[in-house]
Amino acid sequence: RTEEFINYFRYDYDRPESLDQPFTVNTDVAVSPWNADARLVRIGLAGYELPEQERPDANLVFLLDVSGSMGSADKLPLVKTAMRQLAGQLTEEDRVSIVVYAGAAGLVLEPTNDERKIRDALDQLDAGGSTAGGAGIELAYRVAEANRIEGGVNRVILATDGDFNVGTSDREALVELIEKKRESGVTLSVLGFGRGNLNDAMMEQVANNGNGNYSYIDSALEARKVLGDEMGATLFTIAKDVKIQVEFNPAVVSQYRLVGYENRVLREEDFDNDAVDAGDIGAGHQVTALYEVIPAGGEGWVPARRYEDMVDDRARELASEAAYVKLRYKR
Structure with a gap:
């Protein structure tokens, strides 16, 4: 996805x-590198960086896919590498549990912050069997709720290639379950692994509905980036249902398009509707959006319209403004 490259x-x-x-809004403009008649408008949000001593305690349940499709080197072995990255960063108050699923789901590591126990549990995991993701997710949520930390981070982290053996109705039930659980304060993040049968769209949908984030991991370096360098942004939420709305002044900009984010677009009326779910942002997280715009009077992508030169006086009065950025979020 284009926005993933940008971000x-x-x-x-x-x-x-x-x-x-919790945010700063950063804006700037440059000539588009692929069209001299267009400009790129960059809008960037930067989240508050949570100091180590301020971060809340974490109750993390890793739900690991150990089905046969996870046997290749870029899947389960890489899952273990990613988890070892995290194990070395736990505090005394944090808790990690491990649930696995293949033909059946089971708890293989009771909640602990003992790095050695986590590594020992990982060393014993092997891939084999068919996939029953739904049962695994239900068990993972039960473990998360049983070990809930009030005021802390309570999160299920699913590591899989997304090859769920579930039909359409089961998939809808799965999304419904995840939406219901997020209301209780247990969120869901997804780590995607491997290629070939990677079900990318499914995993992004699951993470979106779970108020979590989705990361694709294809190397040990990427594992360190996601679960090491960016752990705060991955786990610790500073704002939820974050929505951005940009209005362009027709006296300055005649045409515009958002680059990427096709599956994140909200209807205009949903911006002010707090019942409509939107993305969450973690500590230290950045979100960048690029708009390609055509300055007023320039030749754009669509033919000239009959009334487009009839810009109202108010727009001309604000000709020093190219755009107006509105940000809405819940603490």
Whole structure:
């Protein structure tokens, strides 16, 4: 997805100094590198970076796919590498459990912060059997709820190639279950592994409905980035249902298009509707969006319209403004 390429990199955005205002909004404009008549408008949010001593305790349940499809080197072995990255960063108050699923689901590691126990449990895992993802998710949620930390992070982290053996009705039931559980405060993140039968769309949908995030891991380096360097942004939420709305001034911009984010677009009326779910942002997280715009009077992608030159006086008065960015979120 285009937006994943854009957001893969860290940008030198100004950062907020306290959680009183959890974001900064950073904007700039440049000539489009592929069309000299267009401009790129970059809008970047930067989240508050949570200091180590401020981060809440974590109750993490790893739900690991150990079915036969996970046997290749870029799947289960890489899952183990990713988890070892995390095991070395736990505090005394954190808890990690491991649930596995293949033909059946089972708890293989009771909640612990003992790095050695986590590594020993990982060493004993092998891939084999068919996939029964739904039963695994239900068990993982039960374990998360039984070990809930009030005021802490309670999250299920699913590691899989997404090759669930579930039909359409089961998939809808799965999404319904995940939506219901997020209301109780247990969220879901997804780590995708491998190629070939990778069910990318399914995994993104599951993470979106679970108020979590979805990351694709294809190397030990990427495992370190997601569960090491960016652990705060992956686990610790500073704002939920974050929505961005951009209005362009027709006196300055005649045409515009958002680059990527096709499956994240909200209807205009949903921006102010707090019942409509949107994305969550973690500590230190950045979100970048690019708009390609055609300056007023320039030749754009669609032919000229009969009334497009009839810009109202108010737009001309605000000609020093190209766009107006609105941000809405819940603490």
